[in-house]
Amino acid sequence: MKKKVTIIGGAGTIGTILYKGLRDKYHIVILDKNVPEHSDEFVEVDATNFNMLLESIPKDSEALINLLTIKTENDLNNVQEFHKMTNIHFISSFYVLHAAITLGIPKVVYASSNHTTDYYEKNGFSSLGREINTNDFPSSRGLYGVLKFASENIGQILALQTNNLSIINLRIGSVHPDEEKAVKEDERLLRTLLSHEDTVQLFEIALQSSVRFGTYYGVSDNPGKPWSTESAMRELGFISKVNSTDIEKC
Numbered sequence: 001m002k003k004k005v006t007i008i009g010g011a012g013t014i015g016t017i018l019y020k021g022l023r024d025k026y027h028i029v030i031l032d033k034n035v036p037e038h039s040d041e042f043v044e045v046d047a048t049n050f051n052m053l054l055e056s057i058p059k060d061s062e063a064l065i066n067l068l069t070i071k072t073e074n075d076l077n078n079v080q081e082f083h084k085m086t087n088i089h090f091i092s093s094f095y096v097l098h099a100a101i102t103l104g105i106p107k108v109v110y111a112s113s114n115h116t117t118d119y120y121e122k123n124g125f126s127s128l129g130r131e132i133n134t135n136d137f138p139s140s141r142g143l144y145g146v147l148k149f150a151s152e153n154i155g156q157i158l159a160l161q162t163n164n165l166s167i168i169n170l171r172i173g174s175v176h177p178d179e180e181k182a183v184k185e186d187e188r189l190l191r192t193l194l195s196h197e198d199t200v201q202l203f204e205i206a207l208q209s210s211v212r213f214g215t216y217y218g219v220s221d222n223p224g225k226p227w228s229t230e231s232a233m234r235e236l237g238f239i240s241k242v243n244s245t246d247i248e249k250c
Contacts (some may be wrong), residue, residue, distance in 0.1 A: 008032075066110045106164050110167065184248065
C-alpha cells in the first residue's frame, strides 16, 4: 500500500509538479482553496481556519507538505495586505505544524524560500563572493522572506520539543510551470532555476529522510548558482539531475 502524503496548498505550480512526479509512489491528497488541475483526491480547505484544516487532513497521512503561498503588494505599507501575508506565511504555517503534532503525523516538509536571504542576492548573483549557505545570517528585503524564516524557526522549536516529528525546510529557488520557455526569457533563471525533475527529487528525499530537523537550499546545479546545495547533498543525498543549461538546450 502506498504511503499517504497530504499536500497543503497543492493546487499551484509546485503542487502540480509534485503530484505528477510522486503519484506513482505515494497516495497524494491535495488540500487547497482552489481546485487543482489534476488530482485523484482533493479536499477544499481554508488553511487560515485551524479547525477546518485539522478536520480536513487525512488522519492516516504519513507526511504533510506545506506549499501555502499568497501574493500581495505593499504589505509593509498596507495593514490589510500585511495581515493577508502573515495569515498564510506564518499563522497557517504554524497551524500545519500543530496539526501534524495533534494528529501524530511524523513528517512535515515546508516549502520555504530563497527570499530568507535575498539581501545577499541580486539578479541571481551572490553578493558574498561565494555561494550563500544556511549558515549565513538571514536577511530579507521584504516581509515574505521574514515570515518564511520565522516559520522555519517555529518548525525547529517544535521539532526539538516533539518526539517522532521531523521537519525539513526547503528554501526553494525558481520553479516555473513552463521552464523551457522561462529560461529563454529570463536570464536570472539560468542561475536560480530549480528544475521540475530536481523539484520532485528534492521533496521525495526530504520525505524519506531520517533527519530530525534541517534547512536546505533547493536549486539545480546551474552555472553560477547563488545558493549552496552542499548540505542538501551531504545530509539528504540531493544530486541535481537537470539544470538550466540542460533545459536551455531543449
